[in-house]
Amino acid sequence: MRIKTGILGFDELVGRGFPEGSSVLVCGKIGTGKSIFTRQYLVRGITDYGDLGVLVSLERGKRDLYHDALAFGWHIQRLEKEGTLQILGGPISSVSREMGKAKGKTEDFISEVVEVVETSESRRVAFERIDLLSMFSPDESELKVQLSRLRESLAKLGCTSVLTSEIREGREELSGLGAEGILDGVIVLYYEGEGLTRDRALEIRKMRGTEHSNRLHFFNIIENKGIVIEKIPGERVEKIPRESNREDTDIVKIQQMVDEQRKRLGNPK
Numbered sequence: 730m731r732i733k734t735g736i737l738g739f740d741e742l743v744g745r746g747f748p749e750g751s752s753v754l755v756c757g758k759i760g761t762g763k764s765i766f767t768r769q770y771l772v773r774g775i776t777d778y779g780d781l782g783v784l785v786s787l788e789r790g791k792r793d794l795y796h797d798a799l800a801f802g803w804h805i806q807r808l809e810k811e812g813t814l815q816i817l818g819g820p821i822s823s824v825s826r827e828m829g830k831a832k833g834k835t836e837d838f839i840s841e842v843v844e845v846v847e848t849s850e851s852r853r854v855a856f857e858r859i860d861l862l863s864m865f866s867p868d869e870s871e872l873k874v875q876l877s878r879l880r881e882s883l884a885k886l887g888c889t890s891v892l893t894s895e896i897r898e899g900r901e902e903l904s905g906l907g908a909e910g911i912l913d914g915v916i917v918l919y920y921e922g923e924g925l926t927r928d929r930a931l932e933i934r935k936m937r938g939t940e941h942s943n944r945l946h947f948f949n950i951i952e953n954k955g956i957v958i959e960k961i962p963g964e965r966v967e968k969i970p971r972e973s974n975r976e977d978t979d980i981v982k983i984q985q986m987v988d989e990q991r992k993r994l995g996n997p998k
């Protein structure tokens with residue numbers, strides 16, 4: 730079973746979606762699009778594919794989450810009210826205060842996430858900034874055990890998760906926790922360039938049990954859409970299977986918009 734990601738143009742890079750029950754790490758430096766990727770996976774999963782979802786953020790409070798998502802047409806607050814989306818966590822300072830009061834540990838926080846997923850029967854989890862869990866668990870091997878426990882519990886529940894981690898400038902380690910090995914997939918996001926321009930790109934570094942794309946793919950972040958993967962020049966739309974036609978028409982239209990904008994700005998690809 731494959732879980733459609735809701736990221737335009739992405740599913741075909743990973744065998745039509747994430748393997749059901751997998752835990753996928755999305756990592757990259759600051760501003761590379763990690764939050765948008767995860768929220769898009771979650772919100773489109775709810776609105777387009779009828780799944781229930783849990784959003785865990787160790788970075789942003791609810792009001793910021795509601796506000797940031799609106800630029801992409803994602804009504805997180807409405808989904809929360811409807812009961813299709815649960816939100817856990819909050820800025821690290823407040824989570825840490827709560828955890829301190831309760832003498833809480835990473836273990837308890839992860840148990841809470843799993844419990845909410847189970848009782849709400851959620852099929853998707855977006856967990857932003859798992860690297861920040863290291864603030865509660867300075868012991869790296871203990872943290873790996875807990876992440877592995879999270880992965881196993883979610884897999885048992887048939888829940889497919891996307892977890893983000895920030896790569897610090899000048900660092901190589903993908904998860905910042907040495908935890909990439911225990912997860913089922915790793916996607917790396919880039920925002921790099923030479924001279925005055927920068928491009929966004931992503932690669933699938935690992936996806937268990939899947940034949941996946943082995944190249945870098947450019948993408949754009951677009952208002953009211955979110956992340957849209959650029960088509961590889963020369964790839965023809967007719968080749969793409971019927972069931973994703975609606976998305977393909979979208980991608981082609983957006984690609985034309987981007988190309989036109991690039992031409993106007995004198996920055997042809």
Ligand SMILES: Nc1ncnc2c1ncn2[C@@H]1O[C@H](COP(=O)(O)OP(=O)(O)O)[C@@H](O)[C@H]1O
Pocket residue numbers: 757758759760761762763764765766800801950951952953
């Ligand atoms: N409404 C928007 N339209 C287009 N691009 C946006 C919009 N909002 C944010 N972005 C781009 O996305 C970037 C932030 O992405 P985000 O997923 O928050 O990064 P990360 O979580 O990796 O730090 C911003 O720096 C900006 O370039």
Ligand SMILES: [Mg+2]
Pocket residue numbers: 763764765788
């Ligand atoms: Mg972020």
